[in-house]
Amino acid sequence: MVLVVFIVMAGAGLVLPILPLFARSFGVGYGAVGLLVSAYGLARLVFDLAAGPIVDRLGERATAAGGLAVIAAGSALTGMASSFAVAVAAWATAGVGSAIALAALYTRLLRVVPTRQMARTLGIFYGAFNTGFVAGGAASGLVAHRLGLAGPLLVNAVVVAMAAVLWLALVSAARPGPAPAEGGRRPPSAEGGSLSRLLRTPGLVPVVVTNFAYLWMVAVVFDTLVPLFASDVLGLSTVGIGVVFAIALAAELVVLYPAGSVADQRGRKPVLVPALAGLAVTTAAVGLAPTPLLLGVVLAGLGVASGAAGVPPGAMLSDVAPAQASGTAVGVFRFCGDLGFTLGPLLAGWAVPAVGFGWAFVLAAVPTAVALALILRTPETLRPAEAA
Numbered sequence: 001m002v003l004v005v006f007i008v009m010a011g012a013g014l015v016l017p018i019l020p021l022f023a024r025s026f027g028v029g030y031g032a033v034g035l036l037v038s039a040y041g042l043a044r045l046v047f048d049l050a051a052g053p054i055v056d057r058l059g060e061r062a063t064a065a066g067g068l069a070v071i072a073a074g075s076a077l078t079g080m081a082s083s084f085a086v087a088v089a090a091w092a093t094a095g096v097g098s099a100i101a102l103a104a105l106y107t108r109l110l111r112v113v114p115t116r117q118m119a120r121t122l123g124i125f126y127g128a129f130n131t132g133f134v135a136g137g138a139a140s141g142l143v144a145h146r147l148g149l150a151g152p153l154l155v156n157a158v159v160v161a162m163a164a165v166l167w168l169a170l171v172s173a174a175r176p177g178p179a180p181a182e183g184g185r186r187p188p189s190a191e192g193g194s195l196s197r198l199l200r201t202p203g204l205v206p207v208v209v210t211n212f213a214y215l216w217m218v219a220v221v222f223d224t225l226v227p228l229f230a231s232d233v234l235g236l237s238t239v240g241i242g243v244v245f246a247i248a249l250a251a252e253l254v255v256l257y258p259a260g261s262v263a264d265q266r267g268r269k270p271v272l273v274p275a276l277a278g279l280a281v282t283t284a285a286v287g288l289a290p291t292p293l294l295l296g297v298v299l300a301g302l303g304v305a306s307g308a309a310g311v312p313p314g315a316m317l318s319d320v321a322p323a324q325a326s327g328t329a330v331g332v333f334r335f336c337g338d339l340g341f342t343l344g345p346l347l348a349g350w351a352v353p354a355v356g357f358g359w360a361f362v363l364a365a366v367p368t369a370v371a372l373a374l375i376l377r378t379p380e381t382l383r384p385a386e387a388a
Contacts, residue, residue, distance in 0.1 A: 001105055002124055003170075004163045006132035008068070008101070011159035013136020014143060014152040015075065019091075022149040026084040038342075039088045043095030045338040051103035052331020056324070060111070061171050064104035068164035070097025072157045079153030099334070106330045108171075110318045115382065116264055119271075119315040123260030126310055127253055134249065198328055203320040203381050206374040208336040210272070210313045213367035214279075214306075216340030220364040221283055221302070222248070224348040229357050234292050244296045251303030252310075259308040260315070267380045268312040268319070275308035276372040280365045287361035319381035340367065 023036040055063045074094025081087035113121045143152045199205060222245070230236040230244060263271040282302040289295040314333075321329035344364070351360035 001108060002128045004064075004167050005105060005125060006128040006135075007163040007166070008071075008160055009129050009132030010136035011075075011156035011163075013133040014140045014159070015136075015156050017137055017140040018144045018149055018152050021144075022153070023084070023087070025149050026087065028084050032084065036084070036088050036091060039092040040095035040098065041338065041342055043092040044099040045335065045342050047096045047099040048103070048335035048338055049331050051099045051334075052107075052328040054100065055104050055107045055327030055330070060104040060108040060327075061168070064101050064108070064171075065164050065168050067097045067099070067101030067104060068160050068167065070094070071101060072160040072164065073097075075153050075160065076157035079150035079157070103327060103330050103334060106314070106334065107327045109314075110321060110326045110330065111323075113318070115315075115318055118318045119260035119263035119268070119311050120257060121260070122311045122314045123257040127256050130249065130253060198322065198325055198332065201320055201322060201329075203316065203378055204329065204332075206371070206378045207313055207316045207320065208333050209374055210276070210309075210316075210371040211333055211337040212340040213276075213371035214309060214313065214340070215337040216344040216367045217279060217283060217306070217364065219341040219344035220348045221286065221361070224345045225352070225357065225360055225364065226286065226299070228352065229287060229361075230292070230295060233357060234289070234295060236292055236295075240292060244292070244299050247296050248299040248303035248306070251300045252307035255304050255307035256311060260311045263312050263315055264382075267382045268316045269375065269378075269380050271308055272312040272316075272375055273372065275305050275312070276368055276375060278305035279309050280368040280372060283365040283368060284362045287358040316381045319383075 019037055020033045023033040026032075051063075051067075058066075071094045074090050074092075074097055077090035078087050078094065081090055109118070109121065109125065140152055143155055147154070226244070227241055230241045236244070259271050259275070278301070282298060282305055286295070286298050286302065289298050317329060317333050347363065348360060351363050355363070
């Protein structure tokens with residue numbers, strides 16, 4: 001799974017840096033560029049809730065392979081599109097495939113990884129996710145230079161198709177059942193996959209709200225406000241912005257596995273509570289940085305908090321999700337995360353002209369503070385017998 005997610009994210013890293021330029025090659029305006037870029041995420045958001053039950057019904061092996069095939073086809077059709085409308089429709093199709101494939105990958109993790117190792121496994125999984133994306137981004141410009149703006153999309157199709165073949169070759173056709181009790185996994189729940197019943201599962205709502213807040217922060221702070229603030233207020237060049245982002249990413253990667261190890265040994269809350277508190281404080285503080293140097297320092301702190309806060313929610317999901325409805329639980333979890341990722345930039349676009357960068361960063365921290373309040377009221381989800 002780690003190998004497959006690395007390959008898939010390397011393909012995504014190839015595409016995303018050139019996608020706005022590819023959109024402009026059709027002669028459209030900047031607003032239409034945003035439509036193409038967002039089509040993938042919006043399609044994924046719409047399909048997240050449906051993807052989970054599909055995984056529960058068909059199993060992770062077939063569902064992930066099918067989702068990866070849809071991504072590959074959507075990416076290839078986007079690169080070969082004869083009109084902008086066709087490109088938008090094709091790229092949205094790739095987003096549907098992403099919803100299906102990622103739901104299957106996350107569900108597989110929940111079903112085969114013992115609870116006592118879940119947070120550490122997620123640290124490795126997210127590390128592969130991030131490093132794959134960075135590796136693909138580093139090659140994006142070269143591929144576009146050699147093959148044209150459609151080149152990264154076509155190469156991505158080949159890369160994702162290779163990932164699908166690897167997945168089928170490396171993952172057993174047998175559908176995994178619950179791991180034995182000594183492995184730390186919970187027995188199958190008597191509860192079915194009803195969404196309303198699932199949301200009544202103790203601890204599930206705080207977990208999905210935390211995922212909403214976390215991906216909201218990623219979209220608002222890292223993807224929207226920081227580049228604008230660094231450029232418009234501090235006067236950084238694109239190279240300088242890349243440097244401060246590299247600092248944040250390096251800090252995040254350093255803490256992913258240690259945070260997972262502590263969450264498996266001591267519990268989820270001892271990691272998540274201080275991480276969310278640090279995330280809220282550093283998010284609000286970014287807009288106060290008066291110099292590029294201090295911006296780098298604040299973003300390093302934000303990266304540490306982000307790395308520590310990113311691992312426990314998925315581990316908590318494995319603790320509380322009913323075993324026979326784990327795919328549906330993953331769908332809800334990912335839907336809430338994608339909802340935050342989609343809505344966050346809309347707030348950022350309104351807040352900067354309305355209240356300025358300083359207050360925009362403060363507003364960006366509000367969902368994290370709400371998630372912190374919910375987690376403080378939630379009992380520890382890792383049972384003492386499962387800690388290791």
